Amino acid sequence: MSFPHYDFYKASGVDWLGVIPGHWDVVPLKRNIAFLTSGSRGWADHYSEDGAIFIRIGNLTRDRSSLDLRNVQRVAVPEGIEGERTKVEPGDILFSITAYLGSVAVVPESIGLAYVSQHVALVRLKRGVILPEWIAYLALSSVGKTYLEAQGYGGTKVQLSLEDISRLPIVCPPLSEQVAIVSFLDRETAKIDALVEEQQRLIDLLNEKRQATISRAISKGLNPLLANKTSGTAIYGPVPDTWVVLRLRFVVGKIESGTSVNSIDIPAPENAIGILKTSSVYSGEFDYTENKAVLDDEISRVSCPVKSGALIVSRMNTPDLVGAAGLSLYDRPNIYLPDRLWQVHIKGMSPEFVDYWTKSEIYRYQIKMACAGTSSSMQNISQDQFLNLYITRPPISEQNSIVQYLESTVAEIKALMDNATDAVALLQERRAALISAAVTGKIDVRDALTRNAEAA
The missing domain is CATH 3.90.220.20 (DNA methylase specificity domains)
Known part of the structure; x- marks a missing residue:
């Protein structure tokens, strides 16, 4: 939709505002x-x-x-x-x-x-x-x-x-013109907001589908025709015959944590020393660029550099984010952990399978139960509580097949989510641009209400 301009403009006297309608x-x-x-x-x-x-x-x-x-x-x-x-x-x-x-x-x-x-x-x-x-x-x-x-x-x-x-x-336009422009913006932004809400619902549904897909694969496998047995735990129910359900402690080699040091809130330059933020695992994927540059006089205090194949886990956070985890795919010798993050080394299992397990509904449920009774705003999980969580262990070949399946399926879902997220960003940009153009007089929307009323 295009809108006309006003007939006459004048200098506003404000450099970053530019010109405004002549009667404003x-x-x-x-x-x-x-x-x-x-x-x-x-x-x-x-x-x-x-x-x-x-x-x-x-x-x-x-x-x-x-x-x-x-x-x-x-x-x-x-x-x-x-x-x-x-x-x-x-x-x-x-x-x-x-x-x-x-x-x-x-x-x-x-x-x-x-x-x-x-x-x-x-x-x-x-x-x-x-x-x-x-x-x-x-x-x-x-x-x-x-x-x-x-x-x-x-x-x-x-x-x-x-x-x-x-x-x-x-x-400041005349009051009657303010009324017309506000009415126009109320109507048009409501339309845009409805479209944004529709895309947000789609994102939520896709996210639920992603989590359900992961949960089903890591708890039931890919072949629904396989014979099942009792898992011995209420949270998993029946599992395939060849699977084992066990405490996480039996597949963890060691857990490390770092030291919190003084830093500045900008990412460390290449080859400089950085300390991870807890936000490095917020998305469910490990993002080493979420770090802060360590001050020179604090560099001697850092410990625990990021290692390839290790799970980075948030031990302390808000209820929705405590236990958030992501897999490090590479060594990052210049990026170190703070004390609020763990580096969990897996043994005898595919680290990628364990990583997907941390994205499942069953994992989140166990984290929630382990943290029950702690602060409602900031929660902490101990190493003992973490190691006592139950995980499924299929044969290693099946773990690898499940990981391959999830990598492909989750990527397809993520592509749809990214498209919806891009659509939201474009709608929000249009909303912001429309507001700015209308209230600064770059477009004349006074007749738009009349035209829409006649069209209705």
Whole structure:
């Protein structure tokens, strides 16, 4: 779909904004602010099972202007003026001022009693001049993102000040035009979001298929006509006659771990010393490029370089990622393990088969059971717990056949997932470009609503 341009443009006075429609203005947000604040420190002491909604950064999404309230913290509001100052009202605009700078949301009419955390800025506009939704779309546009990211200050923790928020350049058309453009963007982005959701569902289904394919192959084999026997464990049920179910400890030669050292969060240059991140196994495949460059005066402390044929396993992580593993295919003499990762050496089995086993539903179930009762946010599995997991051991020739089958089948599924992921990326790029073009006046969408209404 193509859109016309405005008849007349003028210089905006902002280098990275360029020209704007001749009847639009550019003003700092502060000219339209009635009230500006951020949350108070110390409210974590007042968390409760019920009470008011406590809006945190996680409730502000990066590319949407709506609050995500699927996971909310409740708070018993402390007495005093701080509660009144940080209470939100419908139509308020919320900005993240730490972490993901510039994430934004407009408070809906249905919010009820809610307050902002210290990491969230609250902007309340003067009435009848500019729409909150217009500001939100501007913040999500390339103009808003460029400005907010440029203002971030600090070292390891980048943040924005309230003054930074107040100076956000606002491209300001007449109010009636704001209404038309916001309505257009609401409709068009909803269409794009529906297509994205459809692709995400496809990715989820393909991921489930991949995991089910792996689980079936490593627990039942490839030939459903083979005679079965009891495995002796409830988690596996019957297994082929020639298979053995045993504790992992009987097929592990040794487990090594490294040392956590001071580093900088950039990958180590070629031939330099790097320390692995736990994210090196997040995808289920080992990615040695997920490392950090070790500081020169810490190099003498590193230990345990990455070895070929070893499983790299995350021993401590969030519930979904503890136990995540990937197989190292090559020696990496300059890349070392931290203490949160194990290097597991396999004996008497195909390392590739064991690697696929760590991608199975049965493996994840056992990890979950081993970690039961530990922290809900960060979990740890001990070596003894890990070695007590049950694994199937087919004859080595059958292990190799299963690995060959899974390499081919999983690659086909992954190709479909990659196609869907690429489609999502293109849709999101189109969404971002459409928002930026509309709110900066690069396209004129005022008649698009009328044309669509007539077509309907």
